[in-house]
Amino acid sequence: MGKYNFDSPVDRKGTGALKFDVLEERYGDPDLLPLWVADMDFETPGFITDALRRRLDHSLFGYTVEPAEYWPTVIRWIADHHGWEVERDWITYIPGIVKGIGMVINVFVREDEKVIIQPPVYHPFRLTPEGNRREVVFNPLKENPDGSYSMDFDNLEKVADEKCRLLILSNPHNPAGITWDRETLRRLAAFCHRRGILVISDEIHSDMALWDNRHIPFASVSPEAAACSITFGAPSKTFNIAGIVSSYAIVPDPQIRQRFFSWLTANELNEPTLFAPIATIAAFSQGEEWRQEMLRYIEGNIDFVIDYCKANMPQIRPLRPQASFLVWLDCRSLGLDHDGLTDLFVRRARLALNDGEMFGREGRGFMRLNVASPRSVIREALDRLRNAIMEKA
Template sequence: MHNYNFDEIIDRRGSGDLKHDALKPRWGRDDLLPLWVADMDFATPSFIVEAMRKRLEHPIFGYTVTPEELWQSIINWQQRQHQWQVQRQWLTYIPGIVKGIGFVINVFTNPGDKVIIQPPVYHPFRLTPLANRREVVFNPLKRKADGYYDMDFDNLEAVCDEYCKLFVLCNPHNPAGQVWSKETLQRLADFCFERNIIVISDEIHADMALFGHRHTPFATVNQHAADISITFGAPSKTFNIAGIVSSFAIVPNETLRAKFFRWLAANELEEPTILAPIATIAAYTQGDEWRKQMLKYVEGNVCFVEEFCKKHIPGVKPLRPQASFLVWLDFTDLHLTHKQLLDLCIDKAHLALNDGEMFGQGGESHMRMNVGTPRAILQQAMEQLAKAVQSI
């Protein structure tokens, strides 16, 4: 068994990475420790790099066919990791999950139709419908005493009307890193089925369940869910290959599938670029052990943050993610205004984190921090944050 080294510090500057190159435009300074973009600082697994390198040895990069092995690797992975028996005809490539949300909006809704989201949630869920001239309906999550969330079905009933055509589900949830129970997903499926609402289930963090938790694919919870759902997935978060763009859609319902896949094919949006299938096949056929070791390391990083906050900055409360490498930090006990919180994190701690307010209602007084990084970098970040908090 190969032991992977997640403590290796890799200098990403000069690689064109968003995490560093966008600091100056977005924060006005480039001396911040970046723990914001949702990719990891770990080297992409060598078996993926080698698979792509082998193809790059051939000197011609012309038009290519999509290998059938791509679909079988996805089918086998879903069965192995999530006990979901996906059929070949349910699958297609999409050039990114946020793009996929935009595609579904344009195929299945008209300007003025409504899209339901559950803040605090990944901000493109709001921005993409708005930019496509759809109205966004908010069904805020309810915060429980333990810091995790419940869906508010009473509010959902109140805000939903006949113009609501889509529901965008974050499963697992981002930024809280929460996995939804089968019972919650069943209730949501029944609600949406009764009202002819299509559910887009973003399951990009599905393979990153932590601390014994398990991900439940939305489409598997009952027949209603299968009949109304379009699931998006990708190996990008798990194997740190977001730049390869290797996303896919799973659509069990024949009617939804025919309409969506026909539109994708008409616009040649279902054809992957040359390296996407190669990277995906390598990830899903050789990646089990790497994934296991990576998740164990991420769990260690989460525990490190928890212990550090408890000992040095008790005013900051991290919510333990049940899935993903993102930690939802609660600064409420420091009693800071939004401006003061930004000053604390940016100008005092010199950290680039995701501002909780960007995720919508319920994100106030929070920051999202990426712990998919070597422990030494994470320790530096926490020490900078502790020093900043002590200064106020």
């Protein structure tokens, strides 16, 4: 028995939680069981809440400066957990990772230039460039016989023309939960460096590698990777503080750094909100025990989902993630089209998951399941889905 309890449900309705309070708007039913948005239904750990409460006790919230221990704490965490020695000059606050993607696009990619993504992948990787009037080039991942994925370097050579200026990498990958291996990252870095393509490495799930898997920071794999990349990270997924907005950018290359950081400074986008440093320091200085217990609980939930599907609904094949709390469900054996699959999950099973096609046409026939909830909730969700499948049959 661990120190922390992840079995107790938390009532989030009416708190402004996106996951719960927009179900009517997004799915047409406010009473669905929500397992979609990528935050956890576990309470934010008490050492973070206590740190915020201590600051709230001083009831004056004016302009503030960064605490002296802010960046040393982040740098030490990255070195200890990922073996990457980040220098202080390389790192700065950014007001969100998707916002950061938009910023990089506007600083580095002209309107007649292109952005490469590798679907199925987190949908803002497509929506953000398109919303900024940049063309998106698709280099789909290759699906392997066991359901896992690999990068398609042969196709990348074909689709990356002279107008491609940016590639957005999901590392670890969302939704498939891949911790990319060193050789794949080195090969990608060599390709992009040779072509003059900047890489954004979104590493927000970096602290959530499962079992014996290990996250490898993209910029750490080679001099070429360091020379052509911007890394985004945050404690938000790991410690369930997405609403506090505690993201950061790491840029080893001095020319890329000067161009990006000077733009951030000019627009005052590099100044953290009052609570972001406080929450980050608490998470990265006190959070290791909680993180380890949380990951073990997530592993148990993933095993439960895989075993349940195998025993009760073999038409659904979960891909075991190497990182994060998101499980990519292969539902293609159900033989349903997009509308039929949505109807099964939403109207019949009364579940709110992310539709796989959201992540690109390569996600057709898949659903993304968030298992960061008490196991009783996961069991209820799977029971509902099993019953809906049996009724339909």
